[in-house]
Amino acid sequence: MGTTEIEDQGVRVMKTLEQQIADTIYTSISQLSNEIVSIQQPKWADISPKYGMNQAKHSDYGRHDLCQLAEALTASNPPQYARYIVWLRAMLRSHQVPDFFVELNLETEQAALGRVLPPESHPIISHYMQSARDALKEEDKFNLSFLKDTGAHTELAKKYLKVLLAGERGEASQLITRAIESGVSIQDIYLRVLAPCLYEVGRLWQTGRITVAHEHFFSAATQFIMSELYPLIHKHVAQKGRVAVAACVAGELHEIGLRMITDLLELEGWRTFYLGANTPSLSVVEIVREKKAQLLALSICLPTSGPALRELISIVREQPGDGVRIIIGGYAISVDPVYAASFGADGLAVNAGEAVAMMNSLVKGE
Ligand code: B12
Structure with a gap:
């Protein structure tokens, strides 16, 4: 055209x-x-x-x-x-x-x-x-569960989903603690248990099987359980580790995926500054400068956050300095490579595993 x-x-x-x-x-x-x-x-x-x-x-x-x-x-x-x-x-x-x-x-x-x-x-x-x-004209695929194949941890994921949908936060927390004690890695807990369960909760909400309240409880409890794991994560942060700032753009409320990324980066020694949901563009620019970040990880879940992401990328690129690398991700990016490419970021990834590998290769440690 x-x-x-x-x-x-x-x-x-x-x-x-x-x-x-x-x-x-x-x-x-x-x-x-x-x-x-x-x-x-x-x-x-x-x-x-x-x-x-x-x-x-x-x-x-x-x-x-x-x-x-x-x-x-x-x-x-x-x-x-x-x-x-x-x-x-x-x-x-x-x-x-x-x-x-x-x-x-x-x-x-x-x-x-x-x-x-x-x-x-x-x-x-x-x-x-x-x-x-x-x-x-085609039938959609929203009848397919996200928990069909989560590898070795399908049973754990199914139990986690069941107990949290029943409102049992304590039991869900114990399930995860026991899994960690038995040697399951935090990466697997995040990527093979919590993430697929959250996708499944989205599908159940979208198809009218659970309410907004169930979904809110589930995501709030999951964040609580992630916080319980944080002491196991933080001890890996290196004093002189590579520095990443991570933010959801203005208006974007889906923060759990990005939080997983920063936790997994810390497990690899990075120092991260996780700003969470709905961060105003100029605050992101300020903290990138203040922390001398080498990497800026930005997340959008919905295309409705696309304009804010585009604006933020262009503001960051206009700043003088060494040029922080901008990596993007989130649901809207993972499901559509054409849309993802339209932002012209330095890198993108569809899940936290790929994200961390790519970030490690883009910014080399000492
Ligand atoms: C929990 C949730 C919410 C919570 C979020 C709470 C919170 N504190 O985060 C709340 C209630 C706020 C919410 C609101 C809405 N939601 Co919602 N939500 C979800 C749900 C169930 C889970 C999200 C989640 O945590 N997923 C798990 C994480 C781990 O996955 P992830 O975000 O994709 O992250 C992974 C990758 O994308 C990647 N990644 C993420 N960030 C980054 C960043 C970088 C740099 C990189 C490299 C990689 C990367 O790594 C992560 C791990 O692998 C999803 C279902 C789903 N499919 O995700 C729906 C879902 C995303 N929501 C949806 C909708 C429609 C909405 C609302 C518009 C509903 C409404 N009418 O109000 C609002 C919009 C709010 C807004 N302005 O942002 C739809 C979107 C559908 C679509 N067409 O795009 C979904 C898919 C539900 C569904 N099946 O219909 N939601």
Whole structure:
């Protein structure tokens, strides 16, 4: 696809038509989501109360949807939007919302965009909508458990899931402590027990089998249990170890994966500064400078955090100095290599095992 030179925040840059459409979506997002919601609301009237939907919530969903489309456009990646629509259908099905509403969503979104975007953009939007419709012809795979094959630790993972879903945090903690005492490594506990259980909890929530409260309890308890392991981790940190700062970008709340990465880096001797969820861009820049970090690990779980990640990468790169290496990861990055590559980071990895190996090779120790 051809590119055009346009002015963006006072700087002349080359942008594809897809990127220009994404920019228009972001600048008109309130107008667009209001318009979409006002067309959809009468048709949702019977279903809204059952789904707990009101005007404000509906408008939030509209924005989320548009943001997913804008991110797919930014990466020139129609399958990314299609995957989101397939996910949306599963979510709605779990609330007994008929599939018809997913089609309605695509239709109203396309109509609203048609009114805001110039005619040359229309075939592109049609193409994205069509690839979503094509993806909907296939059945999704959300009936498959994440605990089918977690290697030697499948039984442990199944027990952990069961006791925590039953609300037994103490028992879950003992399960993990006993596994560590019997020689299971922290890497295996993280990557073969806790991570697959969290994915499974997401699947159970998305398909309506557990509630938001169960999911919150599960992730809070898992963080508590990770903290119990920390004394075993921290003793490996080397006084003059390589330095990494790790943060979830502004607006991003999924922090457990990144926390696993920093714990595993500490096991390898790194000194890490883990900032957790929703970190403002400028604070990240400050601490990278203050700690003289060699590596900056950034995590995004949802494409809705894509703009914040792009902004942060460009701010960090504008800073004078030795050039900290920027590594990205998180669910949105792991599931889509095209989207992942669109950020132009120095490195990326799909899981904590690969992440640590890659970080060790990018920044050599003394
Ligand atoms: C717990 C959880 C939450 C918690 C997070 C709590 C916390 N303190 O972290 C809360 C309740 C906040 C939450 C909120 C939401 N969530 Co949520 N959540 C999850 C859940 C169940 C687990 C996340 C997790 O910890 N996974 C385990 C970790 C280990 O995996 P990971 O993050 O992918 O990390 C690994 C790799 O990606 C990599 N990695 C991670 N970071 C980095 C960084 C670097 C530099 C590198 C190299 C590698 C790397 O290494 C890690 C280990 O291998 C997931 C399910 C899932 N599939 O993950 C849903 C899930 C991610 N959530 C989802 C959604 C939709 C939401 C909400 C939008 C829901 C809503 N309507 O409010 C909000 C958005 C909030 C926001 N603004 O961020 C969806 C996303 C679907 C999609 N289409 O993308 C999921 C997939 C659930 C589902 N199956 O539908 N959520």
